[in-house]
Amino acid sequence: MLDMLRPYWHPISRDSDVGMEPTRYTLLGEHLVVWRPSPEGDVVVMKDLCIHRGAALSAGAVVDGTIKCAYHGWRYRADGGCAHIPSLPEGAPIPAKARAIAYASRSAYGLIWVCLGETPAPFPGFLETVWDNPDYRSVYVARYDWNASAARVAENAMDFSHFNFVHKGYTELADGPVIKPFEVARQDQGFAYAYDDGHLLREYVIEFPFLVHDRKGVLNPEGGATWSDSDNARAGDVTLLSFLATPVDETLTHIHVLVTRNHALDRDDAEFTGGFDTVMEQDRVIVEGQRPEQIPVDIKEELHLRLPDAASILYRRMLRELNLPASYMP
Ligand code: FES
Ligand SMILES: [Fe+2]
Known part of the structure; x- marks a missing residue:
């Protein structure tokens, strides 16, 4: 792999x-x-x-x-x-x-x-849209080191159906744990999907294989709150969390976390980065405990729910394609 x-x-x-x-x-x-x-x-x-x-x-x-x-x-x-x-x-x-x-x-x-390859894949370009944009401010949060495979780490970052269980009081789906239908669209360098919980529109872009961007746009300030909102959130506030997972080896992953925002630019960055240690620790305990350590890429393994797990299903399919010989055409 x-x-x-x-x-x-x-x-x-x-x-x-x-x-x-x-x-x-x-x-x-x-x-x-x-x-x-x-x-x-x-x-x-x-x-x-x-x-x-x-x-x-x-x-x-x-x-x-x-x-x-x-x-x-x-x-x-x-x-x-x-x-x-x-x-x-x-x-x-x-x-x-x-x-x-x-x-x-x-x-x-x-x-x-x-x-490390002789023929490099296209360079990940998603962050270009915000990096030099004066309306946004990007901050490096920290590097988190987890004893887990990068695919398990990335899949956790793209999964919002665990929020109301693992991150109670930090980042919950405002309209509860039942997952409504959402579309997952394959793109040139990965895939994308969006989920509207009435408070936030969460737009995910995955730059395959291990870069996960979670763009949270406030739709209705009264509809709920998560730890990375500012106190006086307004519709249109965007907070982009980027989880960039690096496979050190099969079972050790470094996660570089960036947070980008278009609101409260005059406020101390620590207000928007301070909660990560808690949230990442909540996830680490779960992900380091998952077995097998390597994510199963055969969809017949583990039990997927067609709708709530739609993003994971595509992700595993793409990981599986990675392992197929170049001559294989789906
Ligand atoms: S110069 Fe001899 S091992 Fe490097
Ligand atoms: Fe999580």
Whole structure:
């Protein structure tokens, strides 16, 4: 399963957390070294492995814009090419195979995104509409580390039918737990659906496989309240919660949470981010306990309710397609 996820873009860190000090991250079970050639330089992401004797490059240091292995001092440029082998005499050719493995990376939405595949999937673009929009303010909330698979984490983030049980008093469906019909529409990079509970219109956009955006628009300020509303909510207030799940390995997931709002821009951000620790903890206990840890992708496994579980059913179908050979046509 992890190999099938290599073409996708995954956020590994906040941009502002990466400096010149080589640092190890793990993505899809593979150790990576992340560094900058200069304080303002673009982030470089490589396999955390020196081709010479397999030492971890993250134990090295950045010297003159290159990363220097701690073991025998080989130095690699940002593109992976070897710049220097100290044990060779001056002027001796450097073997062409002496390369570090550099991966595609990008900075966007305050995060460093990495693709380990040779043919990258389209870059996740949903947040572009709000990121540079002066009517909105985006805040990084925190990273949550859960001992669960990324698909279980993402499916939890897209499921609103658990709100009235797990998040009582925090975020409940204003009109109760009975789920009314709603349409799930497949899109180029995932799928989308919306649910109107009389107080909020909750619009979900899933950028497959693990990025879940939950856009809550106030329809009727009197109709209910959730913890991320402001005290004097007005119709048209939008609060967008983005749960960006990164598969560190099969059973460890980092969840980067962003919150974007178009209201109360003069108020302290902490008022809108403070409740996440509680809500995420409520979810963590449930999701870490789910078995099997890997989400079953055969719809015949686990028991789905056709209407309330419509989003999960499509999600699992798409995960299943991921595992099918490229020659398979549905
Ligand atoms: S293992 Fe890196 S230089 Fe020898
Ligand atoms: Fe939840």
